[in-house]
Amino acid sequence: MNETTSATGQQHPIGLYLKIWLLLFVLSAFSYMVDYFQLQGLLRWGLILFFMMLKAGLIVAVFMHMAWERLALIYAITLPPLALLVLVGLMWSEAGHTFLTRTLFFR
Amino acid sequence: MTSTSSPNDWRGFVDDWSGDKEAFRAVPWGKAMMWIFLLSDTFIFGSFLTGYMTVRASTTVAWPNPSEVFALTVAGVHVPLLLIAIMTFVLITSSGTMAMAVNCGYRRDRRNAALLMVLTALLGAMFVGMQAFEWSKLIEDGVRPWGNPMGAAQFGSAFFMITGFHGLHVSIGVVYLLIVAFKVNRGDYERRGYQIVEITGLYWHFVDLVWVFIFAFFYLW
Numbered sequence: 667m668n669e670t671t672s673a674t675g676q677q678h679p680i681g682l683y684l685k686i687w688l689l690l691f692v693l694s695a696f697s698y699m700v701d702y703f704q705l706q707g708l709l710r711w712g713l714i715l716f717f718m719m720l721k722a723g724l725i726v727a728v729f730m731h732m733a734w735e736r737l738a739l740i741y742a743i744t745l746p747p748l749a750l751l752v753l754v755g756l757m758w759s760e761a762g763h764t765f766l767t768r769t770l771f772f773r
Numbered sequence: 774m775t776s777t778s779s780p781n782d783w784r785g786f787v788d789d790w791s792g793d794k795e796a797f798r799a800v801p802w803g804k805a806m807m808w809i810f811l812l813s814d815t816f817i818f819g820s821f822l823t824g825y826m827t828v829r830a831s832t833t834v835a836w837p838n839p840s841e842v843f844a845l846t847v848a849g850v851h852v853p854l855l856l857i858a859i860m861t862f863v864l865i866t867s868s869g870t871m872a873m874a875v876n877c878g879y880r881r882d883r884r885n886a887a888l889l890m891v892l893t894a895l896l897g898a899m900f901v902g903m904q905a906f907e908w909s910k911l912i913e914d915g916v917r918p919w920g921n922p923m924g925a926a927q928f929g930s931a932f933f934m935i936t937g938f939h940g941l942h943v944s945i946g947v948v949y950l951l952i953v954a955f956k957v958n959r960g961d962y963e964r965r966g967y968q969i970v971e972i973t974g975l976y977w978h979f980v981d982l983v984w985v986f987i988f989a990f991f992y993l994w
């Protein structure tokens with residue numbers, strides 16, 4: 667990790683990319699297996715999210731080179747999407763309210 | 774002024790942002806702009822997926838089981854989500870070839886960089902082709918944006934909106950890749966350097982990244 671990586675472009679060995687590629691294949695196979703074996707309940711949601719986050723993290727960190735970028739760029743890009751969690755929280759409670767009124771008036 | 778700070782500690786972080794000049798020091802302009810575009814795209818897809826969550830959580834009608842809706846029967850065997858799994862592997866493979874193209878570009882091996890980008894574009898086109906097949910199968914099964922025979926009416930609108938917007942991104946990416954591959958091959962970047970391949974790669978990996986979330990939330994959930 668030296669200061670000039672970004673300026674001269676990010677040069678990483680092909681071997682690293684191939685390893686990540688293989689890992690993404692395996693993780694995708696695992697998440698497909700979750701559905702194939704019809705796992706249910708908390709185990710299902712947990713595994714789906716776990717494999718999803720691992721895959722997303724590998725793509726962003728290695729394929730998109732985020733792991734080697736400057737902190738200033740890393741935080742400018744990765745922090746703002748957290749605001750979406752606020753939206754998710756708001757809409758989740760809104761959806762619960764809508765569901766409740768629907769069961770009261772439309773069933 | 775700030776030559777002593779390291780780029781990867783808090784001192785460097787504060788110095789970069791308080792330097793009263795470009796914040797993303799030593800980051801090529803095109804790359805910073807692509808990242809900011811992708812950030813805005815994150816909000817678009819994030820909002821779509823949140824909207825999908827909202828309609829799915831608020832409907833009193835049962836949600837169609839994606840595992841069943843997207844199942845295929847191959848040689849008499851019923852396989853759940855088969856096409857989606859293949860599409861996922863095709864897209865991951867295209868991300869792999871894209872990463873290798875970036876590597877070739879920086880090694881100034883422009884023939885192979887262009888070749889790998891064309892291969893990436895072909896895999897992307899293959900993905901869109903399979904998506905077209907999936908859409909026609911669902912339309913044949915009676916799935917519409919306003920209703921379907923399997924359950925909650927919102928299934929169709931969420932499906933067509935989210936996968937349609939993602940498919941559009943893949944299609945645009947294929948065109949983008951082919952244009953850049955053509956220019957790389959022609960030697961347009963011999964003097965300016967090959968950051969363009971990495972920047973194009975950022976867009977392409979993002980499309981793969983979005984698919985990871987769609988796969989998890991729409992097809993597996």
